[in-house]
Amino acid sequence: MAHLFQPKFFSVLKQGYTKQQFTKDLFAGIIVGIVALPLAIAFAVASGVSPEKGLVTAVVAGLIISVLGGSRVQIGGPTGAFIVIVLGILQTYGFNGLLISTMMAGVILILFGLLRLGSLLKFIPHPLIVGFTSGIALVIFSTQIKDALGLTIAELPSAFIPKWGAYFSGLGSMNYWALGITVVTILITVFFKKVTSKIPGSFVAILVITALVQVLDVPVTTIETVFGEIPNKIELAFPSIEWSQLGAYLAPALTIALLGGIESLLSAVVADGMIGGNHRSNTELIAQGVANVVTPLFGGIPATGAIARTATNVKNGGRTPLAGIIHAITLLLIMLFVGKWAKLIPMSCLAGILIVVAYNMSEWRSFISILKGSGFDILVLLVTFFLTVLVDLTYAIQIGVVLSSLLFMKRMADSGKNATMEVDSDVLENYASLPEGVAIYEISGPFFFASAKQYCSILKSIGSRSRVLIIRMRHVPFIDATGIHNLKAVVSELKHGHTRVILSGVRPEVLKELEKHEVTGLLGEGMILPSFDLAMSKAREL
Structure with a gap:
């Protein structure tokens, strides 16, 4: 159990913690807390729950994930990916059912971690991830049209096509003030980073537009007109559980657990690439599980690792879990002392923020x-x-x-x-006579979603210590989109570190895929060669 659950927070404390790093983590944590504020409110509202549920989730789950997680820089909280799921569960099972499903998902995530399934969740193919991420983005966009245009539609259908039918039918009730606010929100959110990247555009948009709406008394719906007052406190809210009905919540719980696990580990992998670290996948799953068991006890919704907030943390200097803890504390203080004013935020402003989120997710x-x-x-x-x-x-x-x-x-x-083989000279099969600075790695078998991460991790390790890396691909029968996605990332990273990559013995069907996806251009002219002896000659030239 001990080797399966090793939170990075305690590892960092054992290694020693400097005052300089604390300053960086403090600054990063405050910035991420400010970034998370409008997103937590917007995700909650879009999910069909009141705004404070998003804030509670960001505080409680964010704190637990940072303290117990397997990543140094992961930021946890509500995310856009769960909007669709939470809406569906609410409509079918009600809010109490959502809380129970989330807690059951937390238990499933803990079991995933204890059974060492962290590495298996990484084998989800890239096209599948892009497919459901793009689908979620389109669904999120479609849920925001009513508020973005200020439409007065009494009952909005949940299904995608009927929903758009209702939008077209209700265009006559469009509120042009709401449309203007949505457009201005999108422009501020997207372009404010040209002014400064330290303060998020979404936060500025909420402050400016909310103030203008109140001063000018603009006739648009606000959080208050839809949800009423926003409580500025966190309190326990135990769901009422009927043990005989738990089986009915298994399907939604499994969906939350799978999506939460995949998104958290994806976020952790992205963060590893940004800081040159290695997260502990099973520890991360256990932490996500604990967060999703505990957060519903305070009325929160499902939480997971958030890629955008994690990236913001890294870019602002956060390098330890303390930044995530400070992010949660920052949000808590905002909720306690400023949260009551959040009720004045226009719904069309939140719609604008979520449209930008949907675009970024697409x-x-x-x-x-x-x-x-x-x-x-x-x-x-x-x-x-x-x-x-x-x-x-x-x-x-x-x-x-x-x-x-x-x-x-x-x-x-x-x-x-269609098996073909590369024919090499017997002399060059002996790797002992390699020129200095030249490394070789041979890939045997399909370069696909189950093996791509492992291959690319080794390629990165070997290539970073060499001036030229020859990748032998004579035994690669095919490469899929996940393999290409990871190979391009490795080649780009090695090029940035001034290591040249040569591919040797690439089969025609694999070469065709590489050309389609512009890997040949990324490698450079003449860097894909039919045989190993030609690759060695090219390496000597370089």
């Missing part, structure tokens, strides 16, 4: 890139995307994983029919 560049790739990846992407938008995220993840597995087996069967 990953449209990755979406288009995968559409240029193999038919297998395109199928997984589109099936996951359309199921997320038109049916349900639970089905999208389940069917996406099954489809990815079936297509992988098909690919493996097909690759056996």
Whole structure:
């Protein structure tokens, strides 16, 4: 148990903690707390719960995830990905059912960590992740149109297509003041970083627009007109549990756990790349589980690692979990002493912030890139995307994983029919005579979602110590979108460190995929060679 649960916070304290780092963590924590304020409110409102539920989640879950987590810089709290899930659970099971489902999801996440499933969740294919992330982004955008346009629609359908039908039918009730506020909010949120990157544009938009709406008495709906007063306190709120009904909450709980686990580990991996660290995946899952068991006891909603807030933490100098703890304390102080004024925020202002969030989540560049790739990846992407938008995220993840597995087996069967081999001279098979500064790594087997991370981790380690890295790919029958995504990241990082990469013995079908995704351009002209002896000659030239 001890080796499965090793929070980074306590490891950092044992290693020693300097005053200089505390100053950086303090500054980063306060900035992230300010960034998290409008997002926590907006995510709660978009999820169909009152604003303080988002603030409570950001404070309680954010604190627990930072203290117990397996990442040095992970920031936890409510995220955009859960808006769709929380809305669906609320409509089906009510708020009490949401709290029970979240607590059950927390238990499942703890079990994932104890069973060492942290590494398995990393094997979710890239097209599947992009598919449901882009789908969620479109659903979030669609939920904000009513407030963005100030439409007066009494009963808004939950399904995607009927919802848009209701929007078109209700265009006659558009409030142009609300539309103007939405547009101005988007412009401030997007472009304020040109003024300064220290203060988030979303925070500035809320302050400026809320003040103007109150001073000019602009006729738009606010948080107060929809939700009433916002409590400025945190108190226990135990859900009423009927043990005989727990089975009904298993499906939503599993959805929360899977999405929470995937998003948290993705965020931790991104953070590792930014700080050159290594997170402890099973510890992170256990911490996320504990956070989701405890937070509902205070009336909170599901929480997970937040990629945007984690990146903000890193960019502002945060390097230890103390920054995340300070972020939670900052939010708590704001909630206690300033929270009562949040009721004045216009709903159209929150809609503008969430539209920007949806755009940032959409990953449209990755979406288009995968559409240029193999038919297998395109199928997984589109099936996951359309199921997320038109049916349900639970089905999208389940069917996406099954489809990815079936297509992988098909690919493996097909690759056996087209096996070709690179022919090298016997002399050059002896790696003992390598020139100084040249390293070689041979990949054997498919370069796909289950192996890509491991291969690329080794490539990064070997390449960072060399001037030239030759990657032998004669035994690679195919490469999928996840493999290409990770390979491009490694090549870019090594190029930044002045290491040249040469590919050797690439099969025609693999080369075709590399060309489609512009990996050949990233490597440079003449860096993909048909045989190992030619690759060695090129390495000597370099």
